[in-house]
Amino acid sequence: MGEIVFAAGVPHAPSLVGLFERAPAGVQEVVRASYDALAAGLRAARPDVIIIFANDHITNNRISAYPDFLIGTGDTHRGPFEWFKEWIGCRDWQARGDRKVADALFRGMTRRGIRMFAADDLKFDDNISVPVVMTDLDASGIPIVPVMQNCTVPPLPEQERCYEVGRALRDIIEREMPAGLRVALIGSGGLSHEPGGSRYYLIDEKFDRWFLDLCCAGDHERVLKELTFDRMEASGSGGTCELLAWVVIMGAIGKCRGKSFGYAGHVDFRCGFGAVIWDLASAKLAA
Amino acid sequence: MRIKDYDPTLASHDLIQDLKWDKSLRQRFQQHEASVLDLYRLRPEERRAIEARDFGALYDMGLHPYLGGQLSRLIYGNDAGKGAILAVNKLVESLKGR
Numbered sequence: 456m457g458e459i460v461f462a463a464g465v466p467h468a469p470s471l472v473g474l475f476e477r478a479p480a481g482v483q484e485v486v487r488a489s490y491d492a493l494a495a496g497l498r499a500a501r502p503d504v505i506i507i508f509a510n511d512h513i514t515n516n517r518i519s520a521y522p523d524f525l526i527g528t529g530d531t532h533r534g535p536f537e538w539f540k541e542w543i544g545c546r547d548w549q550a551r552g553d554r555k556v557a558d559a560l561f562r563g564m565t566r567r568g569i570r571m572f573a574a575d576d577l578k579f580d581d582n583i584s585v586p587v588v589m590t591d592l593d594a595s596g597i598p599i600v601p602v603m604q605n606c607t608v609p610p611l612p613e614q615e616r617c618y619e620v621g622r623a624l625r626d627i628i629e630r631e632m633p634a635g636l637r638v639a640l641i642g643s644g645g646l647s648h649e650p651g652g653s654r655y656y657l658i659d660e661k662f663d664r665w666f667l668d669l670c671c672a673g674d675h676e677r678v679l680k681e682l683t684f685d686r687m688e689a690s691g692s693g694g695t696c697e698l699l700a701w702v703v704i705m706g707a708i709g710k711c712r713g714k715s716f717g718y719a720g721h722v723d724f725r726c727g728f729g730a731v732i733w734d735l736a737s738a739k740l741a742a
Numbered sequence: 743m744r745i746k747d748y749d750p751t752l753a754s755h756d757l758i759q760d761l762k763w764d765k766s767l768r769q770r771f772q773q774h775e776a777s778v779l780d781l782y783r784l785r786p787e788e789r790r791a792i793e794a795r796d797f798g799a800l801y802d803m804g805l806h807p808y809l810g811g812q813l814s815r816l817i818y819g820n821d822a823g824k825g826a827i828l829a830v831n832k833l834v835e836s837l838k839g840r
Contacts, residue, residue, distance in 0.1 A: 609746040651811025653837035
């Protein structure tokens with residue numbers, strides 16, 4: 456029986472790296488505090504593997520044959536993919552994969568009626584690259600299993616389905632992964648943003664703070680009822696739906712209180728920023 | 743355009759994906775754009791919109807906005823330090839000009 460030992464949600468906007476130095480001090484402090492807490496929390500949890508759900512951004516497949524979930528089964532993962540390097544402005548990274556965990560995930564989801572796909576050699580943009588370099592995850596030596604999620608190409612798995620995927624993820628970890636395996640979960644994406652839209656510079660601070668508050672309160676009923684596709688689209692078309700990666704993690708961990716490390720709505724980032732680390736012990740208390 | 747209104751049959755989507763994935767095609771696009779456009783089954787109005795940098799028209803035809811943002815970066819620059827600001831502004835200008 457495996458165990459979830461850490462869970463967090465965090466944005467991955469490329470400008471968090473490329474434009475970080477030019478951001479106001481207060482914005483830098485929020486980003487740094489959030490990612491430092493993520494890095495420290497991950498290491499303190501001593502995970503054997505980190506499973507990261509993140510928007511694929513139409514990076515690995517054509518729009519005409521687009522999977523909702525694509526598991527990275529490779530022994531090694533590298534990024535960023537060539538075209539994204541100058542856009543993100545981050546260093547190259549390489550992290551170990553975990554084929555056994557990835558295969559167990561693929562097998563387990565399939566047997567639970569959840570269609571996923573798998574591939575060894577995935578292309579990564581900011582979705583995985585930003586969390587990796589901002590936490591020096593590659594230097595930690597902890598293997599990662601990336602799961603590229605369709606948060607952009609409708610029809611896509613919406614909040615209820617993503618929560619079900621999360622519940623299945625927990626079941627697989629607890630029933631089908633090796634005894635004693637310590638698993639960290641990260642939902643990478645959000646907050647409000649509209650990449651490629653006429654409101655490219657939109658940041659919906661009211662929405663972002665509302666969402667972060669729900670995450671911190673562990674109010675999953677409201678998340679499932681109110682975090683609809685249309686609600687996210689209103690706060691940034693084609694970008695804000697990345698929060699569905701967080702919903703997968705919420706489904707896996709159950710109702711937990713969470714901690715946020717501040718909020719930054721910096722227009723040059725073209726994305727609202729705020730992260731949450733969930734207190735897994737609070738779920739055990741509630742149970 | 744809302745993302746749910748995109749048209750998955752639009753050939754521009756494949757053009758943009760290939761430009762992202764293939765550095766040599768990207769270089770050819772920058773030097774001889776027409777020869778690259780010839781490789782795809784673009785509708786006449788779709789090709790004219792790409793040549794005119796008319797993102798609004800492409801979105802009206804069903805170009806997915808996320809790939810539209812990437813097409814703008816493929817044309818106007820992808821530089822992180824500048825936040826691809828020229829590409830973003832050119833795109834927004836085209837979309838709001840309609």
